[in-house]
Amino acid sequence: MKITRKEFLKISGACLVALSGKEVLAVLDNPAEGQSSSSSAGKARKQLGMIVDTRKCAKAEGCTKCIQACNAAHNIPSFQDPDHQIKWIWEKPFDDIFSSYETQYLDASLKEEPTPVLCNHCDNPPCVRVCPTGATWKRPEDGIVMMDWHRCIGCRYCMAACPYGARSFNWVDPRPHIERLNPDFPTRTKGVVEKCTFCSERLANGQLPACVEACPEKALVFGDVNDPKSEVRQMLAKSYALRRRAELGTGPNIYYLI
């Protein structure tokens, strides 16, 4: 059988259409399939998360050891000007973090209770979705939202997209403002965005995140929230916990026990 070029092109074109049509039909047939398979795979995978036990945290009044440990480990510069501050983990009054759970009659001391906030390492992070260069991404093996400071172009779209205010931008050169240099961790340059990475560099050495290790009250508990046997899961099964702005569908992985 002889096939002219025109016929060949016709047939191959038809085959392509048929093949792609099959794919489309398969998805239309079972729209949940694509989603559920990926999300169940996501569930089976590791997702690191953290519990902040606010009751334990409140016991140590005026304690900022978690923040100091993080700042020292990651060469966080200290700026007097609040506009230029770099913050990976920091404190805010409980009421500011959970304003939608406000009950107006809560005692002022509890409302004002300083509570640690940090990157939520979301299941579905908006910052990763918007980044135009892939400089921030969700690490498949453990769900950490990572940053590549060499690829970031400093457009700050991720800062607009993050509903938690977890990201900081280097408005000026941070290096002269680092109090004590940790030679084991990179410093950053002006013009890039940074944030908490759950101490990926310490995890690689089998250590816990610096903040978790530094907490004298053991108020920070770290682990795999996808593993039903993990300590975090055992704790979350037994008490009520809050997540910041979970209604946005971001799937935050920092849980606050109250």
Place this chain on the structure above:
Amino acid sequence: MFMLEKAMVGSRRYWVWVCALLTLIAVAFGFYLHQLSYGLGVTGMSRDVSWGLYIGQFTFMVGVAASAVMVVLPYYLHNHKDFARMTILGEFLAVAAVTMCMLFILVDMGKPMRVFNVFLYPQFHSVMFWDMVSLSGYLVINITITLVSLHAEQQDVHPPRWIKPVILLSIPWAISIHTVTAFLYCGIPGRTLWRTAVLAPRFLASAFASGPALLILLCLLVRELTSYDVGKKAINSLAVIMTYAMVINVFLLLMELFTAFYSQVPELTEHFKSMYLGTVGPNSLLPWGQLSVFLMIASLIPLLVPTMRRNETILAFTCAMVFSALCIDKGVCLVVCGFMPSPLGTMTRYVPTLPEMTITVGVWAVGALMVTVFYKIALSVEIAREASYVPAYKYAAGEGVTGLQAHARSNQSV
């Protein structure tokens, strides 16, 4: 090449203007070098208000660029002959506006030398990637159209047939650049001021008011300075388009306000309260927000009364009102107030600094210089062509001398 030689001859007034713009650009460039070495800390932006004047002005200029479609569409799709002499001006304005957009993005970047990472590591899920694609595509399309049509006019031949589909493509493409720019904002989960389906339509409506307002002002200015007149009919038509767009824009703003204030959901109301009422604050931009609303509403009166709209002096003032209202609204307030309050409930003050404002003015000066040079080239070609026609026609009627005089006058005045 590109007929740039036509921009190299001009009156004393022309050169004073060009030199003034070049000086502004040079000063702004000096401030930019400072920003480059010190960091974006020279601006008024902060951890909480992480986008400011640059991104606001970028957003506004995308609208001005897109609005060329308001001349191109009636002319090419509806054969609206009145716009014949205006279309080329609209298209050149679009080229200058897109260039300004790109400059605003560039000056806002923390690492401008890495800008090509957007194309080296393309992220198809990022709206910013698509915004870059649509903007650069629009620039290429408009440069092609303007160069080809101008070249044809100069040679006094019909433009090549293949340019027609490119022009038709520029119509949906213009809509797309501003839609995608709105998607930058309305696709973000946590910022309630922006997360509204009405944002893209409102962006388009305000663009189709502010762009024509600028184009009308430019046409009036061109008529003052040269012998090129786009015609009263063209200006009136464009003013009607601007009126419709402005009314739709105000209507959509009222939709936003109704939804927020009747439902009384704090998330929705707090931004508007801080922008327009000052009951949530303090907001350093409150007077600007109020001014923009005042100008928007005030401009509706001369727009909607036909006798006022047809009076060119009143129209010029109205255009200035429309343009400045929307430049403040979209170019400053809408972007900056989206960050107020911050996700943690802080109202952070934002005041642009001197370097930031100078760099912004510098980008505007680049745009103005481009418009000046483009219009100079285009009008030299147009006027020369018309002058060469007129004597032939008038010669037959025995008025050759007048034609030659007209030619000489037009050469002088451009």
